Structure formats: C-alpha cells, structure tokens
Amino acid sequence: MALLGIETLLYGVDDLDVAARFYDDFGLEAVERDARGVRYRLPEGSSFVLRKSDDPDLPPAFLKGQGPREIVWGVDTQASLDAIAAELARDREVRTDPDGTLHTRDEAGINIGFRLFDRMDLGVSGAPSENNLSGVIRWNQHRKWYERATPKLINHVVFGVPDVDRAVAFYVERLGFRLTDIMRGFGMFMRCDGRHDHHNLFFFRGGGRLFFSHVSFGVETIDELMVGAMQMQRQGWTSDVGLGRHRISSLVFYYMDSPAGGQTEYSADSDYLDDDWKPRMWDQAFGQHHWLAVLPADARIANRGVAEPVEGALPKLDSTIRAGPA
Numbered sequence: 001m002a003l004l005g006i007e008t009l010l011y012g013v014d015d016l017d018v019a020a021r022f023y024d025d026f027g028l029e030a031v032e033r034d035a036r037g038v039r040y041r042l043p044e045g046s047s048f049v050l051r052k053s054d055d056p057d058l059p060p061a062f063l064k065g066q067g068p069r070e071i072v073w074g075v076d077t078q079a080s081l082d083a084i085a086a087e088l089a090r091d092r093e094v095r096t097d098p099d100g101t102l103h104t105r106d107e108a109g110i111n112i113g114f115r116l117f118d119r120m121d122l123g124v125s126g127a128p129s130e131n132n133l134s135g136v137i138r139w140n141q142h143r144k145w146y147e148r149a150t151p152k153l154i155n156h157v158v159f160g161v162p163d164v165d166r167a168v169a170f171y172v173e174r175l176g177f178r179l180t181d182i183m184r185g186f187g188m189f190m191r192c193d194g195r196h197d198h199h200n201l202f203f204f205r206g207g208g209r210l211f212f213s214h215v216s217f218g219v220e221t222i223d224e225l226m227v228g229a230m231q232m233q234r235q236g237w238t239s240d241v242g243l244g245r246h247r248i249s250s251l252v253f254y255y256m257d258s259p260a261g262g263q264t265e266y267s268a269d270s271d272y273l274d275d276d277w278k279p280r281m282w283d284q285a286f287g288q289h290h291w292l293a294v295l296p297a298d299a300r301i302a303n304r305g306v307a308e309p310v311e312g313a314l315p316k317l318d319s320t321i322r323a324g325p326a
C-alpha cells in the first residue's frame with residue numbers, strides 16, 4: 001500500500017466570497033468556480049475545494065463552525081484502494097462512490113476518504129542554490145525571482161484531538177502512516193508511507209475536543225514563501241506569529257488566519273525522511289521554534305534541549321512526558 005498525501009481537502013465555509021478572495025490572493029489556481037463553490041488545483045494534482053457550509057451535498061460537519069468537511073487521501077493503485085476498503089470495513093461503515101472513492105471516519109471523528117491519485121511531478125525548475133560562507137554554489141548567477149507565490153502541494157493538516165493515542169494508532173496501524181516525531185506529552189507527527197515530507201498529519205492534545213488547527217501548502221523556496229507573505233500582507237490578511245522556522249521538521253512557516261476556518265500556512269524547506277529515519281521525542285518549547293522573526297512577549301522558545309529516540313514502535317503520549325529535567 002502507498003498513500004501519496006492529500007488528494008482533496010474539502011471545506012465548508014460561511015462566506016464563500018471572502019474565503020475565495022483569501023485563497024485567490026494566496027496564489028492557488030481556481031479551475032472551477034460557480035455560485036456553489038470553488039475548486040483550486042495544485043501543481044501536484046491535488047484539489048482544495050470550498051463549498052458553502054449549507055450545501056446539502058457536503059459530508060456532515062464534524063467540527064463546530066466552518067473548515068474541513070473531508071480529507072481525501074490519495075492512493076497509488078487499485079489494489080491498495082481495495083486493501084484499505086477491506087481493512088476499514090472490519091470495524092466501520094465504508095461508503096464507495098461510483099468512481100471508486102471511499103468515504104468513512106477516522107478514530108477522532110474526522111471525515112476521511114480515499115481515491116486513486118496520479119500525483120504529478122511538481123514542474124519546478126531552476127530552484128536557486130543557497131550560497132553560504134562555507135560553500136558558494138551560485139557563481140556569476142543571481143537567485144530565481146518570483147513575482148508571486150503559487151503553492152505547489154498540500155503539505156499537511158493539523159488537528160487538536162480528544163485522544164492522541166487513539167487517533168494516531170488508527171493511521172499508523174491501519175493505514176501504514178509512519179510516526180516521524182513526538183512533542184513530549186503534546187502531539188505526534190506522521191507522514192504517509194508514499195511521501196517523504198517530515199509530516200502530512202499532526203495530532204495534538206485538544207483538551208478533550210476535536211478542532212482544526214491549520215493546513216499547510218508547500219512552496220518551492222523561502223523566497224517564494226516571503227513573496228507570498230508580502231502579497232498577503234498587502235491584501236490585509238493577518239498573521240499572529242509571522243515568519244519562523246520550526247526545529248522539528250525544519251519547516252519555514254508563515255501562518256495566517258483564514259476566513260474559511262483555522263489557519264492557512266505557506267511552508268518551505270522541510271526535512272525529507274525515509275524509512276531509515278528514527279523518530280525522536282522533543283520537549284515542546286525546544287522543538288516548536290528554532291526562530292521567529294517577531295518574538296511575542298509570551299513566546300516559549302527554548303534554545304537548549306535534546307531530541308531523544310523514541311522507545312518502542314508507538315509509545316503512549318503520556319509515557320513521553322519527561323520525568324525530570326532534560
């Protein structure tokens with residue numbers, strides 16, 4: 001089996017016009033647009049779809065308020081899709097569309113689907129190499145210039161969930177996701193078995209409830225991310241913490257409040273992992289940020305810490321809480 005990432009992310013939104021303006025400004029390419037909604041297509045071949053919250057054809061809401069209504073994961077082959085259908089039908093209702101798409105719910109109550117995904121080459125070229133003091137790679141050549149950001153892929157989604165252990169076990173044990181890292185006592189990162197970005201899914205402790213945190217769209221480089229961030233600032237879209245880099249995953253990020261629900265993120269420069277990677281346990285304040293461009297007064301950033309290897313295949317989140325000082 002290989003899951004290839006998010007094939008379609010479907011949202012139900014309260015104000016379609018405002019939501020569409022945000023994602024138009026964000027740089028997504030609309031390929032269908034009418035009174036019911038907008039479908040954006042990413043260069044990898046995935047779709048991001050906005051529909052009005054009260055559209056009777058949407059799957060039932062699983063969150064309070066607007067935001068995701070379904071996450072459809074892309075699958076490599078019909079044999080994989082059949083295997084997923086058989087596995088999940090053991091303990092839950094799995095509905096199959098005439099085109100073969102599967103629909104069900106995960107252990108956190110999130111609507112999920114599965115569909116064949118012919119994931120495209122991203123079509124990026126001429127990406128600049130970073131000159132630094134220990135290695136000049138770009139001689140007699142300026143960097144690639146971007147006029148605007150055009151996100152290439154859906155990188156990850158993040159939810160607060162009532163029971164992280166139960167939510168994560170479903171994806172790891174039933175769907176072959178790889179655990180990639182843990183924030184001690186807080187949350188777990190996973191990637192699809194057919195993807196190498198540091199994470200495609202992150203679940204964290206939601207204080208007893210299920211809520212949506214954010215979706216991340218991948219751009220080519222930090223330059224493209226910054227051009228996008230400037231464009232969004234000019235259009236009046238706001239960010240709480242602005243630009244930064246996570247220590248876990250190395251992702252450079254720029255989060256914005258989305259009028260469609262939760263936050264939406266540009267991300268770049270992920271770590272890429274394969275099955276040789278050994279997941280680690282990180283203290284939250286150490287792992288979350290390497291740096292932030294603007295430091296909020298209440299920011300908890302630790303410059304010292306350790307990332308220790310995970311013991312066992314999939315530990316319980318409570319067992320990862322540090323007993324004493326690092």
Ligand SMILES: [Fe+2]
Pocket residue numbers: 156158214215216253265
């Ligand atoms: Fe993120």
